[in-house]
């Protein structure tokens with residue numbers, strides 16, 4: 001069985017998870033979903049005050065070597081136990097996520113297309129686009145509700161690291177994508193990808 005890897009990138013709050021979750025809801029256990037965010041580096045020995053101020057939007061913040069290794073293992077037909085990230089602690093949790101090899105694996109993350117090894121592995125590369133003002137407004141709501149953040153913390157992080165890194169490392173990868181989709185709620189893009197995935201599953 002040849003594994004098809006689909007990379008879904010785009011800025012924070014662009015709708016990557018929204019798009020990915022719609023596909024997961026449609027195909028269930030027929031597809032795997034792996035989040036690059038789960039590969040943020042461990043910071044066991046770093047005090048919380050320091051963790052809160054770190055740059056999480058630079059490629060070095062992520063252990064991409066481990067993600068590449070896990071994707072190679074899955075492509076070779078071996079299951080892996082992937083890390084699970086806890087945003088409230090700015091650290092990996094003690095849990096792991098067991099991932100079985102599947103015909104279709106979706107990988108999602110802001111910096112996926114910034115890594116040449118990952119770009120070369122993906123059969124389909126997607127970039128989800130949304131205006132910066134909409135992205136930050138969505139992020140504020142989400143990070144307060146789901147990631148245990150304060151408004152002051154979100155604004156400071158956005159201005160010091162998230163925004164500058166987006167224009168340095170994330171937005172330039174738009175040009176590397178096969179498909180650029182306008183919003184994670186785009187029904188036409190969803191239908192195109194759902195049809196493609198269905199065909200790939202039937203061929204397998």
Ligand SMILES: Nc1ncnc2c1ncn2[C@@H]1O[C@H](COP(=O)(O)OP(=O)(O)O)[C@@H](O)[C@H]1O
Nearest residue numbers: 011012013014015016017018138142183184185
């Ligand atoms: N097109 C949209 N319109 C309104 N809200 C949206 C849209 N896309 C995403 N959201 C909301 O914005 C938040 C961030 O979206 P998410 O898919 O998690 O973005 P990403 O994974 O790219 O960071 C979520 O709460 C989601 O429900």
Ligand SMILES: Nc1ccn([C@@H]2O[C@H](COP(=O)(O)O)[C@@H](O)[C@H]2O)c(=O)n1
Nearest residue numbers: 011012013037040056057087090110162
């Ligand atoms: N400890 C962390 C780790 C990451 N982030 C932020 O997550 C963003 C990526 O996730 P999206 O779902 O928004 O794509 C990224 O912009 C990091 O700033 C964080 O805040 N804290």
